[in-house]
Amino acid sequence: MTTPANSSAPHVEEPAVGGSAIIAWLYVGIPLAWGVSQTFIKALALFK
Amino acid sequence: MANDSFLDRSRTVAGPGYNRWLVPPAALAIHLAIGQAYAFSVFNKPLGSLISGDVNAPAPDDWTPTQIGITFSIAIVLLGLSAAIFGKWLERVGPRKAMLASALCFGGGFLIGSLGIHLHNIWLLYFGYGFVGGIGLGIGYISPVSTLIKWFPDRKGVATGMAIMGFGGGAMIGSPLANNLMGHFKDSAPQGVAPTFIVMGLIYLVFMQFGVWTIRVPADDWKPAGYVPSTEHNAMITTANVSADNAIKTPQFWLLWVVLLTNVTAGIGVLETASPLIQETFSDGAMGAGAGVTAAAAAGFVGLLSLFNLLGRFFWSSASDKLGRKVTYAIYFGLGILLYALVPTLGHGLQLTLFVVVACVIISMYGGGFATIPAYLSDMFGKYQVGAIHGRLLTAWSTAGVLGPLIVHTLHEHAKEQGLTGAAAYQNVFYTMAGVLVLGLLANLAVRPVKEQYYEKGPVTAEAGGH
Structure with missing residues (x-):
């Protein structure tokens, strides 16, 4: 196995909220929210 | 490099x-x-x-x-x-x-x-x-x-x-x-x-x-900041590793195969029948003119089930981190048996609201079953080749994809041939699925820690899938 030269360096975890993490979550969150909203609107017919 | x-x-x-x-x-x-x-x-x-x-x-x-x-x-x-x-x-x-x-x-x-x-x-x-x-x-x-x-x-x-x-x-x-x-x-x-x-x-x-x-994989020596693996002994969470080839030789793998098979088969029973079930059970004839469930409302019911399928995947899988996988599946099966057996009664009693609530809980556990199984496998076999083991277990899903609809359609057609309508035409489907869940409950209860003879000897590396 080839590993990066720094793979044995101490690993420090970034906080959950960061610029790249926000962009990443928006990338998947926006289409998911759209799909959920479409399904929710459809589901409302049951309560009419 | x-x-x-x-x-x-x-x-x-x-x-x-x-x-x-x-x-x-x-x-x-x-x-x-x-x-x-x-x-x-x-x-x-x-x-x-x-x-x-x-x-x-x-x-x-x-x-x-x-x-x-x-x-x-x-x-x-x-x-x-x-x-x-x-x-x-x-x-x-x-x-x-x-x-x-x-x-x-x-x-x-x-x-x-x-x-x-x-x-x-x-x-x-x-x-x-x-x-x-x-x-x-x-x-x-x-x-x-x-x-x-x-x-x-x-x-x-x-x-x-x-x-x-x-x-x-x-x-x-x-x-x-x-x-x-x-x-x-x-x-x-x-x-x-x-x-x-x-x-x-x-x-x-x-x-x-x-x-x-x-996508990135962690270095072999990586751990989350501040993470200290529990020193409390939990026999149902192994610290050892089992290869995919050895995993399928264990009874645990096949018990979990049955667990997934039964949970998915029963869930398909609801998903396959959702739209006709609610329309036929709560028809105008049963509820009164204009009070029955329309095709549009039935589509809304299917949409609601989809939402609970989604939410259940996250909710139940997350809850299993606290409850333990075996307990979580015992809930899926134990509560599931009660709820599946209750559905025909709610249909006969025209309890529409309760019927919808019960169906949503059932489907949340169907989704939860899919989402919790990888963590269950990791607990039993370690993280070494858990992706490959999960892949092999998914044959249970394919089997359920054939078995579930077959059970539903056979029983429903048989009921119709006997002249049954409304909730009565579906009651045997739900009672049978409750029985299927009993099998799943027994399989889950039989899951015990994997024997040491199946463990990998010595340290394993991330790329060792190439053995």
């Missing part, structure tokens, strides 16, 4: 300071795409009227619903088979190469399928969407699982729940997306289906690239 491809596992090892919360979106990018498969039924009527041009009046040469339905069946069978076959390859090459293969197969399957639709050649549709696309489904489904478990040893259920929730969400995106595209292209091709397949194939191919290029 100079000879390493950018796709190789070794090139995806995260450096210091990598934010592990970037990994779930990478996994979701794959699962949200391939989850489209569960929205395939949106194409049923358009595909069945390509020649006539009228969804309500198919021409003699139009494809029949049965012919079209085979496409989805092939895809689901290939999902299970390819997950089982390519699991060890995935462990060896890493998630990036597997995700790219999945994207190429899934997107490519749409493109080949579009050619089949354009030429009105159903075999090409079967080969494209069913066979090639199905391989993309299987590889994509398992591609992020072991990576997530390695990044989140402290929250395995949360992590896998997030990804597998995406598979449930994929249908919610795929269905309205397909409807909008078919509406857009309806004047340029029969029912607008072929160009819709091309556009969806390209959209998914591009969308999945986010997962391909952002």
Whole structure:
């Protein structure tokens, strides 16, 4: 196995909220929210 | 290193300071795409009227619903088979190469399928969407699982729940997306289906690239900051590792196979019958003129079940981190048996609100069963080849995909032949599914820690899938 030269360096975890993490979550969150909203609107017919 | 491809596992090892919360979106990018498969039924009527041009009046040469339905069946069978076959390859090459293969197969399957639709050649549709696309489904489904478990040893259920929730969400995106595209292209091709397949194939191919290029695996010695593995002995969470080849020799693997099979088979019983069940049980004849459940309301009921399927995947899988996997499945089965047995009574009593609530809880546990199983496998067999083991276990899903509808349709047809209507026409389906869950409960109760003889001897490395 080839590993990066720094793979044995101490690993420090970034906080959950960061610029790249926000962009990443928006990338998947926006289409998911759209799909959920479409399904929710459809589901409302049951309560009419 | 100079000879390493950018796709190789070794090139995806995260450096210091990598934010592990970037990994779930990478996994979701794959699962949200391939989850489209569960929205395939949106194409049923358009595909069945390509020649006539009228969804309500198919021409003699139009494809029949049965012919079209085979496409989805092939895809689901290939999902299970390819997950089982390519699991060890995935462990060896890493998630990036597997995700790219999945994207190429899934997107490519749409493109080949579009050619089949354009030429009105159903075999090409079967080969494209069913066979090639199905391989993309299987590889994509398992591609992020072991990576997530390695990044989140402290929250395995949360992590896998997030990804597998995406598979449930994929249908919610795929269905309205397909409807909008078919509406857009309806004047340029029969029912607008072929160009819709091309556009969806390209959209998914591009969308999945986010997962391909952002996924990272942790270094072998990586641990979450401040994470100290529990020193409290828990026999149901192993610290050892079992290979995929050894796992299938253990009774634990086959007990969990039965656990997944029974949970999915029973869930399909509700999903398959949801729309006709609520309309026939709460019809105008039973509820009074104008008070019955309409077709639109039934579609809303199906939509509500989809939402609870999605939410259950995250909720129950996350809860299993606290409750333990065995207890969580005992709840699925124990509560499930009671609720399945209650459904006919609620139908006979015309208790619509309670009926809807019970169905939503049942479906949340169906979704939860899918999402919790990777963490259960990791607890039993370790994280070494958990992706490959998960892949092999997914053959239970393919089996349930055949068994569930078979049970439902056989019992329902039999009831109708006996002249039963409304809730009575479905009661044997639900009582039988409650019995199926009893089998699952017993299998789950029989799960014990894996014997030491199956453990890997000595240290294992991430790339050891290549043994």
